[in-house]
Amino acid sequence: MKSQARVVVIGGGIAGCSTLYHLTQEGWSDVVLVERDELTSGTTWHSAAQVTNFGMSQVMIGLKSHSIKLYKELAADPEYPVGYNFGDGGIRLANTQAHMDGYAHFTSLAKGMGVEFEVLDAQECARRHPLISTENLMGGLWDPSDGHIDPAQLCQALARRARAAGAEVYRFTSVTDLTQHADDSWTVHTDKGDIRAEIVVNACGYRVNEVGAMMGVEHPVASMEHQYFITEDMPGVMEAGHRIPLLRCPISDYYSRQEKNGLLVGFYEQECKTWGMDGIDPKFSNDLCPDDLDRVMDVLEGAIARMPALAEVGMKQVVNGPITYTIDGTPLVGPIPGKRNAFCIIGLRAGLGEGGGHGWLLAQQIVHGEACYDTWALDPRRFTGHATQELTSLYAIQDYQNEFRFHLPHEHRPAGRPAKTTPLTPILEQAGAHFTVVNGWERSDYFKPTPDFVEDYGYSYTKVHELVAAEVARVQNHVALAEVNGFNRIEITGPGARDWLDYMICSRVPRKIGKVGLGYLLNDYGNVKAEATIANLPDGRIWYGSAAAAEFHDMDWLSKHLPKDGSVTLRSLTNDHTILVLAGPKSRAVLSACARGDWSAAGFPWLSVREARIGHAPAIVMSVSFSGELAYEIHLPNSALFAAYSALMRAGAAHDIGHFGARAVDSMRMEKGYLHWKSDLITEFDPYETGLDRFVCRDKDFLGKAALMARGDKKRRQLRMLEIDATHASPQPSDSLYAGGRLIGSVTSADWGYRTGKNIAYAFMQPDIVEGITVDIIGKPYAARLLNGPVYDPDNSRVKS
Numbered sequence: 001m002k003s004q005a006r007v008v009v010i011g012g013g014i015a016g017c018s019t020l021y022h023l024t025q026e027g028w029s030d031v032v033l034v035e036r037d038e039l040t041s042g043t044t045w046h047s048a049a050q051v052t053n054f055g056m057s058q059v060m061i062g063l064k065s066h067s068i069k070l071y072k073e074l075a076a077d078p079e080y081p082v083g084y085n086f087g088d089g090g091i092r093l094a095n096t097q098a099h100m101d102g103y104a105h106f107t108s109l110a111k112g113m114g115v116e117f118e119v120l121d122a123q124e125c126a127r128r129h130p131l132i133s134t135e136n137l138m139g140g141l142w143d144p145s146d147g148h149i150d151p152a153q154l155c156q157a158l159a160r161r162a163r164a165a166g167a168e169v170y171r172f173t174s175v176t177d178l179t180q181h182a183d184d185s186w187t188v189h190t191d192k193g194d195i196r197a198e199i200v201v202n203a204c205g206y207r208v209n210e211v212g213a214m215m216g217v218e219h220p221v222a223s224m225e226h227q228y229f230i231t232e233d234m235p236g237v238m239e240a241g242h243r244i245p246l247l248r249c250p251i252s253d254y255y256s257r258q259e260k261n262g263l264l265v266g267f268y269e270q271e272c273k274t275w276g277m278d279g280i281d282p283k284f285s286n287d288l289c290p291d292d293l294d295r296v297m298d299v300l301e302g303a304i305a306r307m308p309a310l311a312e313v314g315m316k317q318v319v320n321g322p323i324t325y326t327i328d329g330t331p332l333v334g335p336i337p338g339k340r341n342a343f344c345i346i347g348l349r350a351g352l353g354e355g356g357g358h359g360w361l362l363a364q365q366i367v368h369g370e371a372c373y374d375t376w377a378l379d380p381r382r383f384t385g386h387a388t389q390e391l392t393s394l395y396a397i398q399d400y401q402n403e404f405r406f407h408l409p410h411e412h413r414p415a416g417r418p419a420k421t422t423p424l425t426p427i428l429e430q431a432g433a434h435f436t437v438v439n440g441w442e443r444s445d446y447f448k449p450t451p452d453f454v455e456d457y458g459y460s461y462t463k464v465h466e467l468v469a470a471e472v473a474r475v476q477n478h479v480a481l482a483e484v485n486g487f488n489r490i491e492i493t494g495p496g497a498r499d500w501l502d503y504m505i506c507s508r509v510p511r512k513i514g515k516v517g518l519g520y521l522l523n524d525y526g527n528v529k530a531e532a533t534i535a536n537l538p539d540g541r542i543w544y545g546s547a548a549a550a551e552f553h554d555m556d557w558l559s560k561h562l563p564k565d566g567s568v569t570l571r572s573l574t575n576d577h578t579i580l581v582l583a584g585p586k587s588r589a590v591l592s593a594c595a596r597g598d599w600s601a602a603g604f605p606w607l608s609v610r611e612a613r614i615g616h617a618p619a620i621v622m623s624v625s626f627s628g629e630l631a632y633e634i635h636l637p638n639s640a641l642f643a644a645y646s647a648l649m650r651a652g653a654a655h656d657i658g659h660f661g662a663r664a665v666d667s668m669r670m671e672k673g674y675l676h677w678k679s680d681l682i683t684e685f686d687p688y689e690t691g692l693d694r695f696v697c698r699d700k701d702f703l704g705k706a707a708l709m710a711r712g713d714k715k716r717r718q719l720r721m722l723e724i725d726a727t728h729a730s731p732q733p734s735d736s737l738y739a740g741g742r743l744i745g746s747v748t749s750a751d752w753g754y755r756t757g758k759n760i761a762y763a764f765m766q767p768d769i770v771e772g773i774t775v776d777i778i779g780k781p782y783a784a785r786l787l788n789g790p791v792y793d794p795d796n797s798r799v800k801s
């Protein structure tokens with residue numbers, strides 16, 4: 001066994017084997033894989049191993065397409081052909097209009113990645129799948145590439161190719177501990193000796209947290225027991241004349257595929273069980289959990305109702321094994337939060353279908369720092385301190401129970417809530433707040449007219465449309481208050497703070513104390529990495545503020561680039577502070593009534609910051625506005641939040657103050673042309689392509705400048721603002737755009753603009769297209785026109801008033 005390697009991958013299931021293979025593909029051959037038993041002895045060996053192209057984000061579709069392309073190549077390898085039934089086709093069923101609308105959206109989203117799905121009616125479903133009835137069926141979504149693969153052969157083939165490229169695989173070798181050194185390298189302790197490694201990768205499946213604990217990390221991954229059975233031969237299968245398509249059913253929570261001359265049917269029962277929460281027997285390897293078919297009776301009945309032939313056939317095998325879930329159901333593939341030179345590829349619940357793609361994206365991140373797609377949807381740093389295993393298990397149960405019932409737009413299910421709250425949460429709830437969840441925080445989304453109001457989630461505008469319109473009108477004409485909790489806030493101090501931060505952003509740190517500005521951070525490739533509000537405060541303090549979800553991501557990026565001489569210090573204030581946004585033309589009057597000082601346009605102009613007291617509560621007030629109205633961001637320590645809120649509400653009573661929520665904010669920011677991190681600001685495009693030209697200071701040095709300048713004027717895509725001729729619904733993120741019958745781009749954000757009466761979308765598009773544009777909304781094309789910048793108060797006269 002080697003005593004030194006550039007990368008040690010721990011775990012020899014699909015995740016580890018795919019990572020090892022792709023590292024060699026990226027040109028790194030000094031890489032090893034360590035597996036405590038035989039390859040595939042965790043979950044992989046007993047997987048149903050279905051391989052679909054279906055995904056609910058473009059990155060998932062892209063990585064699944066990579067899996068399929070790779071698996072086809074491996075199946076065609078004459079030296080070691082892998083058993084792969086590609087192209088049996090698969091149907092996802094639906095019996096509600098909302099679900100059918102979702103399928104229309106996913107079809108449009110997939111087109112942007114070059115993948116074709118088809119929305120079918122019930123009769124066509126039955127024509128393609130000879131065993132199903134159309135009872136209580138509206139239709140389905142067809143994936144022509146659906147199929148399944150031999151999981152053990154797949155992993156052996158990947159390991160074989162990796163070995164041929166120089167990698168080494170050590171089987172029957174357990175990692176027992178991990179030690180990190182001052183230079184960020186690792187010693188991987190195994191029962192066969194130590195390996196010194198530059199980088200380690202946790203690919204340990206359901207044992208993820210055993211290895212996580214060795215580096216002091218709790219990963220938000222929990223395992224569920226999951227069962228399928230395989231039937232005896234079925235006449236309907238043998239007589240079909242073609243392979244039976246795969247089936248996934250959100251009505252009764254099961255899936256099926258052909259297995260030899262019978263079917264394999266798997267279940268997501270309501271009475272489901274977590275697994276391994278209190279530790280896993282070290283001897284559990286190549287092993288299964290005890291069968292428990294009684295548990296799946298509820299969903300088995302549904303499967304039989306859909307496929308009556310199942311009632312006529314015996315079972316020949318039952319498989320019950322552990323399957324991992326993360327806190328949002330999507331795997332964690334990327335850098336481990338708070339650690340250097342440590343990555344993970346964990347929480348794979350459809351690891352055979354996705355594993356080829358996940359290993360590809362992880363290897364790119366390890367070798368190049370970024371992947372070909374913005375991988376935020378997979379990034380382990382998207383969760384923060386609240387993401388314990390206990391909380392994850394609650395989400396895992398809920399996700400398992402709703403396996404094929406995707407969230408509808410704006411829907412957040414109840415498990416594990418509330419996780420993060422502020423002293424105002426119960427007060428806002430009393431005021432009627434309907435909460436959404438942002439990085440675990442309960443954030444007011446909109447305010448309900450009556451306590452029993454229930455939202456009708458769907459892809460078209462719902463009755464919440466009118467409520468948001470009223471909140472926007474109040475902000476536009478009077479004054480209203482919104483709580484923004486969990487906003488990421490880092491205090492940057494030290495003698496080198498200003499110059500260092502100025503290098504980290506392509507714009508400038510405000511020079512004068514008391515000024516606020518926007519900063520854009522680029523990566524080494526000159527693409528957009530992060531966005532921050534930067535406030536220059538007295539006493540050498542700089543406040544760096546960014547999206548709530550960016551808490552771990554931005555801290556990681558900033559601390560990685562800190563000067564080694566200790567001249568800059570970072571301190572997170574995220575969990576100690578909350579923002580109250582006071583917005584509307586009467587906001588100055590309200591603020592002046594409860595805070596001493598000159599708040600006039602001359603005394604405290606737009607983009608100013610100062611310390612103040614709201615009543616007696618200490619605050620930092622910034623005159624910035626995401627709504628486009630005169631507004632103040634009031635930053636408060638949580639201990640003073642209620643006091644400040646009470647003072648503002650009392651002062652606001654004379655001006656008919658009300659509340660507004662995140663949906664009103666989103667609508668207003670769209671009218672102003674303001675962007676959202678990880679919707680419109682992604683690592684695939686640079687600031688020019690993102691329309692941030694005015695924030696690029698070419699006359700100074702900054703991180704990513706060389707790559708940005710080297711790229712020249714050639715634009716891959718351009719972020720555009722569009723007005724759409726539709727009044728019933730907005731497009732969803734990733735819906736496709738066309739011109740002249742050609743695909744020209746994808747939507748990043750969209751919303752109705754209540755102040756302008758416009759249906760607005762942002763989209764990354766081919767830069768040369770200016771007319772003849774259509775945008776998909778729920779599967780139908782609608783005409784769209786390019787807009788030249790903000791449609792509401794383009795001169796900013798209202799924010800400056």
Ligand SMILES: Cc1cc2nc3c(=O)[nH]c(=O)nc-3n(C[C@H](O)[C@H](O)[C@H](O)COP(=O)(O)OP(=O)(O)OC[C@H]3O[C@@H](n4cnc5c(N)ncnc54)[C@H](O)[C@@H]3O)c2cc1C
Binds near residue numbers: 206350
């Ligand atoms: C019943 C069932 C059906 C499924 N059906 C499908 C399906 O149809 N399609 C699909 O895509 N997915 C399916 N899945 C999920 C899929 O099988 C998993 O997502 C995938 O196998 C996970 O692979 P992995 O490499 O992450 O984990 P594993 O396969 O568990 O591999 C982890 C490896 O790490 C090793 N390891 C752990 N600790 C150490 C250590 N300390 N030192 C060294 N090695 C260590 C283990 O021995 C193991 O081999 C199914 C799962 C189940 C349970």
